[in-house]
Amino acid sequence: MNIDHVHFYVEDAIAWRDWFVYTLGFYSIAGHSTLHTHTEVVRNGKIHFVISSPLTDSSPASDYLSLHPAGIADVAFQVVNLEQAIATATAHGAQLLHPIQTEQQSQGLLKWASISGWGDLTHTLVERSGFTSLLPHRAEPGQEVEQLIRLDLSQYLSTQPDGLPNFIDIDHVVLNVAAGSLADAVLWYEKTLGFERQQTFAIQTERSGLSSQVLVHPESGVKFPINEPASATSQIQEFLDVHQGSGVQHIALQTGDIVQTIAHLRQRGLNFLPVPLTYYSQLRQRPGFCLAESEWQAIAQQQVLADWSEGTPQAMLLQAFTQPIFEQPTFFFEIIERQTYCYAERLIQAEGFGEGNFRALFEAIEREQIKRGNLT
Template sequence: MAGVEKCDPDKIFFVQLADAPLLQQDVLSWSRHHRVFPGEGDFDLVDLLGRLHECGYAGPVSLEIFNDSFRQADVYRTAVDGLRSLRWLEDQTADAVRDAGGEPEREPLVLTDLPAPQTPDDWDFVELRTRELGRVTRLLHQLGFSLAGHHRSKDSVQAWTQGPVRIVVSEDPGATVQPTRLAALGFQVADPDLAAYRAERLLARAVDRAQQPDETVLHGVLAPDGTELFFGPHGNHGVPPWLGEFGADQDDAASGALITGVDHVNLAQPWQHYDEAVLFLTSLLNLHPTSSQEVAGPSGLVRSQVMRSEGNTVRIPLNVAPMAAEQGAFTGAAYPEHVALACSDVVAVARRARRRGLAFLPVPRNYYEDLVARFDLDPEFVAELESHGLLYDRDEHGEFLHFYTATLGEVFVEVVERRGGYEGFGAPNAPVRLAAQYREFGG
């Protein structure tokens, strides 16, 4: 793209844009099957548009997209995704132009800013919606959570807390597809009103949430996969104001709880909406995609890409299951979503959970034999891992110990302990989990 800024703008009549993932394949196949909207691929279109602005181009900018999912998608949804990508690109380019300084010799493209992004400072809450209230609350108790209270105006809505983690459980007796699902994610941001206004400008659909006049206003939008995302205020001493609606007057963050935070939340994405989800989280929450990975599962490779905030306070891995799984090979259950909880001592959490009757996801004996071969670990340490159903990974920065619960509906919980500077997600252990879940659901 170098040199575009030196072009004669009178000789540029029309600009068509497309993004794409960086792939090693012939250009024609790449172009016909893998074009995506700006912000959904790996090209630096902000730099390109900035150079066009610098040369003084002020003509039309359009999109030319070809890919397999685009051809099958709902046309209105595609139009929204395309316009969102252009508004995001325009906003990013305006920021880049200001940072670069200087003015072109002639009137350039008109670039309109969006409201400033409100990057999440932390997780506010996770909401599970279920028709099996007893099973879900029992699981939370087994993991060490305590009932903070019942909502004062919403029937069958509870809040469970441990340390700084808040999990809202709402009973949905009419659920017909899955008995339990991950319904909503709450984020703490500096200015919830501004976050909601930016989401509106980016064409996100608002969540219709009933509330009483004296209750906290929580702005929410629907993500492409239907998950509700809410923007909440920080509150006093880390306690969100909405928690008072459950009769809880303080958080137990300083009580020495073993669970210390939400490490990450994994969302499963339909393959045809994956690119849309990446742009949605990038443009609304200012999350940044990392390099994608592929993990082997019983019905094929599962693509995974992590969306991170600055400082890693919020991490959302997006998983795309093989198409066969979505067509019924797993009846949709082997690729569930999950909440990963950070802890200070995973052995202590596992020991407490086992005493309370937690159903762990079973780990085969040969996994631990393989650990000895891979890492040359002390046999006593491996025996301790096996006795608690823990999995292990290590890199040059540190260690990762974790366990999985059995799956409820389409949700399970992972508890993780990071030691040192380990920043991964235990990807080598994902095939073990997928195979165990496959067996769990009768595969």
């Protein structure tokens, strides 16, 4: 089960399409208006983001925006057997929002259905055979069929415009849930979509804290961490208050060269969470530190977080986090590189989530909370 696409609901899809193109380095591949909704699609690497905004009050985007600020309404997963996936999900309590639909297309077969996720989040499940359009038809009020984007993915699988930051795929999607509901949310995703537990984190500072459970799908390796606040002042609680409920906090975009990617994104005007210089001086003191001087200076200049396991320090986990992209302090992006090295004729890659980076991110967001006056 892989991430097929992610669907944002925003006030102005065209404006946000331009932001993804000119700031984040994606490129536009499709766009369409229906009776009630305007939708744009952008792409980079294997990543597809769908961006919709309402044209009337009858739009699903309008319903979402009446309850939440701009954000992610749907994380869509590609599955091997749609009927089996839907049967499993509904048997364990997921609500079937859109029954299974089948579309025979010129070069392939597209099947899809939608289920309720945690809170107001939706999960569209998609099964593809051959080359198909990115998005299925969806009916809207007052229409028999919505003529959505007709896009042949075969045109785009091997092309990437020169000069753009090159992302590989979505590394993970992070969900924030209310205090006391982490265990239930984890169990729900285990039963309905087949995720399994990986790492557990409990971060506590003098000011606030959080608890986190990382979920991983055993077949694809798709990662789905879930956070809950451990204090009333937690940044997770701030998200829940502003977002008015649980929701996706951030998406990690994987790259093969994080230093170059971030330098390019900074030139495009993307703002990142600042990292104090003391972080990099302390980094040198950690057991297993093996960065060359030039590498250390490069990550310090671009304010990249670095972590590793003591047994495999060459397989380094490198991460950086943007400021919230919307007006409200809710959703942001992570840029991540999982380095690999060869040992005993085996390729070893940085896996999981380094606790040092996890805590550094938490403290960086705390500093932003203090600037906003939401944490004393």
